[in-house]
Amino acid sequence: MNAQTAVIAKPSGAQRAVRFVLPVVVFAAGLLAWELMVRIKDIPPYVLPAPSVIVLTLIKDWAVLSQSLATTLLTTLEGFVAASIGGIALALLFNQSKWVEYSLFPYAVVLQVTPVIAIAPLLLIYLEQQTAVVVCAFIVAFFPVLSNTTLGLNSVDRNLAGLFQLYGASPPQTLRFLKLPAALPYILGGLRIAGGLSLIGAVVAEIAAGTAGAGSGLAYRIAESGYRLNIPRMFAALLLLSLAGIVIYGVLALVSHLVLRRWHESALGKES
Amino acid sequence: MSAAPTSSAVEASLTALAVSLRGVTKMYDNGVMALGPLDLAVRKGEFISLLGPSGCGKSTALRIIAGLSAPSSGTVRVARHEGEVQPGHGIGFVFQEPTLMPWASVRENVRLPLKLGGVSKAEGRVRADEALASVGLADFADAYPRELSGGMKMRVSLARALVTDPDILLMDEPFAALDEITRFRLNNDLLALWRALGKTVIFVTHSVFESVYLSQRIVVMTARPGRIQADIRIETVEPRGEEFRTSAAYSDYCRRVSAALAPSYSGQSTL
Numbered sequence: 192m193n194a195q196t197a198v199i200a201k202p203s204g205a206q207r208a209v210r211f212v213l214p215v216v217v218f219a220a221g222l223l224a225w226e227l228m229v230r231i232k233d234i235p236p237y238v239l240p241a242p243s244v245i246v247l248t249l250i251k252d253w254a255v256l257s258q259s260l261a262t263t264l265l266t267t268l269e270g271f272v273a274a275s276i277g278g279i280a281l282a283l284l285f286n287q288s289k290w291v292e293y294s295l296f297p298y299a300v301v302l303q304v305t306p307v308i309a310i311a312p313l314l315l316i317y318l319e320q321q322t323a324v325v326v327c328a329f330i331v332a333f334f335p336v337l338s339n340t341t342l343g344l345n346s347v348d349r350n351l352a353g354l355f356q357l358y359g360a361s362p363p364q365t366l367r368f369l370k371l372p373a374a375l376p377y378i379l380g381g382l383r384i385a386g387g388l389s390l391i392g393a394v395v396a397e398i399a400a401g402t403a404g405a406g407s408g409l410a411y412r413i414a415e416s417g418y419r420l421n422i423p424r425m426f427a428a429l430l431l432l433s434l435a436g437i438v439i440y441g442v443l444a445l446v447s448h449l450v451l452r453r454w455h456e457s458a459l460g461k462e463s
Numbered sequence: 464m465s466a467a468p469t470s471s472a473v474e475a476s477l478t479a480l481a482v483s484l485r486g487v488t489k490m491y492d493n494g495v496m497a498l499g500p501l502d503l504a505v506r507k508g509e510f511i512s513l514l515g516p517s518g519c520g521k522s523t524a525l526r527i528i529a530g531l532s533a534p535s536s537g538t539v540r541v542a543r544h545e546g547e548v549q550p551g552h553g554i555g556f557v558f559q560e561p562t563l564m565p566w567a568s569v570r571e572n573v574r575l576p577l578k579l580g581g582v583s584k585a586e587g588r589v590r591a592d593e594a595l596a597s598v599g600l601a602d603f604a605d606a607y608p609r610e611l612s613g614g615m616k617m618r619v620s621l622a623r624a625l626v627t628d629p630d631i632l633l634m635d636e637p638f639a640a641l642d643e644i645t646r647f648r649l650n651n652d653l654l655a656l657w658r659a660l661g662k663t664v665i666f667v668t669h670s671v672f673e674s675v676y677l678s679q680r681i682v683v684m685t686a687r688p689g690r691i692q693a694d695i696r697i698e699t700v701e702p703r704g705e706e707f708r709t710s711a712a713y714s715d716y717c718r719r720v721s722a723a724l725a726p727s728y729s730g731q732s733t734l
Contacts, residue, residue, distance in 0.1 A: 350559075
């Protein structure tokens with residue numbers, strides 16, 4: 192039994208290693224080609240900086256960039272928390288009353304399909320800048336939470352609902368012990384999307400705010416460095432944004448995996 | 464039945480009844496008549512099977528008895544036992560699927576009815592473990608449903624139905640999705656539990672063989688709308704065991720029940 196599982200596990204382990212190693216190799220090769228091309232053709236850094244220059248800029252400008260990173264991350268976090276609470280709360284409200292759902296759902300869709308970059312300048316006029324940026328992040332991120340939670344709450348096993356009814360469960364008991372756990376995988380899926388989207392919302396708003404001449408986030412740094420033809424710093428800020436997005440996604444995926452690993456199909460190994 | 468029973472005799476026979484349905488019908492919202500009118504009296508401690516073709520309303524009848532669905536007309540009486548805290552606790556229900564919460568351990572699944580009824584956690588865990596032991600799953604209390612086989616999940620479902628110590632056990636084709644070997648074993652275990660606990664069991668099935676093996680009484684239902692076609696009593700040496708399954712009496716009963724069921728299938732247009 193043990194020997195057998197070991198035999199089966201071996202190729203899948205090797206496969207996993209390959210899946211991890213291959214993208215890294217591609218990435219390294221790409222960087223190397225980039226570096227070589229810039230050096231051989233002697234391209235000036237204000238046209239295309241070499242990767243080594245970008246890293247050096249990142250280190251040199253760390254004081255400014257880390258400040259901006261913190262600002263952007265805080266905005267993203269605030270937008271994400273607002274979107275999570277707002278999306279889940281609204282979905283619960285929709286689940287309680289069809290009337291509320293019919294009245295409000297079209298507006299949630301309108302908010303979602305209107306490009307946020309077009310709303311941002313208006314928000315910046317009517318709201319304080321920091322508030323406007325958070326609201327942008329919220330608008331972009333809350334819809335996936337809302338729609339996924341709604342889907343989850345509607346996916347409760349009919350027989351389980353009957354069982355709760357049979358044993359006289361009160362509405363709060365049904366919500367806590369049946370609906371929320373059943374919806375949890377969907378909610379976590381929504382949050383995973385919302386994490387990345389709130390970063391996008393924050394960046395969009397910062398760019399809009401940056402053109403108005405105010406702000407201190409990473410996106411504002413990119414816009415500002417663009418005006419000053421400080422291309423290496425643009426790349427360095429972009430690198431940080433990219434890393435922030437990857438980390439946000441990774442953290443949320445990890446949380447989702449840890450919460451669901453005991454029972455949900457999505458978090459189980461293929462063999463079980 | 465004696466002719467012209469006195470009113471006190473009627474009273475006495477009513478108290479001996481676990482479930483009585485009078486003129487119960489069920490019409491769906493789309494106007495389809497699913498059930499009835501149905502008259503059914505089930506004595507306390509009886510093991511009765513509702514047997515019929517699919518879509519004959521036997522599951523609907525069960526849901527009406529459980530209170531999960533309201534009859535369109537007619538009256539339903541379900542005997543309640545003394546000291547019952549919450550409505551429904553006198554009834555245990557086993558669905559066609561195990562219907563377990565995948566996010567909770569086996570013990571928590573079995574404890575659910577007690578938790579909803581406000582029983583303390585400590586007492587609930589003790590009683591859940593007892594119920595699990597009674598279905599032979601004492602060692603699996605901490606497992607999750609996905610780690611169990613189909614037959615074991617059904618046992619958990621049975622343990623959950625028994626945990627409130629109900630008088631009446633309603634079972635809606637509980638073993639239909641299982642393989643035959645598992646099904647035979649669960650049949651035997653169910654009979655043993657019924658003999659030990661003395662519950663009233665109403666068992667819905669579409670298997671002639673299963674109903675004859677298990678029941679004291681088989682109510683054969685017609686195709687939609689479901690009515691009673693025949694009411695057959697199975698009398699044999701108790702306790703039944705595997706030898707009953709291979710006896711001549713068993714095959715005789717199977718033949719009789721199949722014959723009673725045949726009109727439901729002939730000329731049926733709903734399939």
